[in-house]
Amino acid sequence: MFYRLKDTRTDMKLTYYGHSCFSMEIGGKHILFDPFITGNPLASEIRVGDIHADFIFVTHGHADHILDCVDIATRTGALVVTNWEIHEWLNKQGVGNTHPMNTGGKWQFPFGMVKAVTAVHSSGLPDGTYGGNPMGFVVKSASGNFYYSGDTALTLDMQLVNSFVPPDFSILPIGDNFTMGFEDAARAAHMLQCRKVIGVHQGTFGLIKIDIDKAKSHFVHQGLELIIPVIGNTIEI
Ligand code: NI
Numbered sequence: 001m002f003y004r005l006k007d008t009r010t011d012m013k014l015t016y017y018g019h020s021c022f023s024m025e026i027g028g029k030h031i032l033f034d035p036f037i038t039g040n041p042l043a044s045e046i047r048v049g050d051i052h053a054d055f056i057f058v059t060h061g062h063a064d065h066i067l068d069c070v071d072i073a074t075r076t077g078a079l080v081v082t083n084w085e086i087h088e089w090l091n092k093q094g095v096g097n098t099h100p101m102n103t104g105g106k107w108q109f110p111f112g113m114v115k116a117v118t119a120v121h122s123s124g125l126p127d128g129t130y131g132g133n134p135m136g137f138v139v140k141s142a143s144g145n146f147y148y149s150g151d152t153a154l155t156l157d158m159q160l161v162n163s164f165v166p167p168d169f170s171i172l173p174i175g176d177n178f179t180m181g182f183e184d185a186a187r188a189a190h191m192l193q194c195r196k197v198i199g200v201h202q203g204t205f206g207l208i209k210i211d212i213d214k215a216k217s218h219f220v221h222q223g224l225e226l227i228i229p230v231i232g233n234t235i236e237i
């Protein structure tokens with residue numbers, strides 16, 4: 001290995017709402033990612049009406065990433081950041097406070113800089129509308145940096161992420177079948193030069209149920225750390 005995997009600590013808090021839905025608290029702002037709660041039987045304890053959001057980021061149009069977006073955005077007035085096609089779709093659903101991006105672009109938000117990066121997946125919206133291309137997000141803030149890949153295959157483009165923004169931790173899917181499995185997520189961590197991985201998009205339904213102990217020990221053998229967040233819990237990273 002030509003790089004050192006550093007142990008870093010940030011001033012961010014991550015609250016996990018199940019599947020690929022989580023909120024990052026950065027400098028007092030709540031940034032919610034891929035809101036999907038009411039359709040997740042494992043997240044039945046979560047009260048959607050209690051979730052704070054100043055910003056909502058949506059990686060792609062699939063229902064398991066956008067189901068509760070209109071509801072939460074309408075209640076909170078949060079700014080929704082997503083690709084052009086989903087931005088237009090949200091406008092038609094009555095959500096007007098949106099910020100469109102597309103792959104390769106970056107923007108300075110009040111909590112930090114966000115760059116939209118490649119994800120290899122699909123993005124059709126629940127009603128069949130074309131949902132553009134899926135994206136991942138790299139976030140650079142005064143409290144720390146992270147990469148959330150969204151649903152994606154392992155892709156060599158991940159090698160570029162560290163040169164844009166070196167992530168202190170990464171949130172990656174590990175459930176296999178529809179996205180990377182844990183072996184590819186570990187390969188991704190090496191490409192990202194990022195030791196700490198929060199594993200998501202696993203366990204929600206049959207096709208993405210995996211052996212968590214096996215995944216964790218695979219990461220340990222690779223010199224990496226795999227954190228499996230508990231639904232409803234907040235962790236300081
Ligand atoms: Ni998807």
Ligand code: MN
Pocket residue numbers: 062064065151178201
């Ligand atoms: Mn998904």
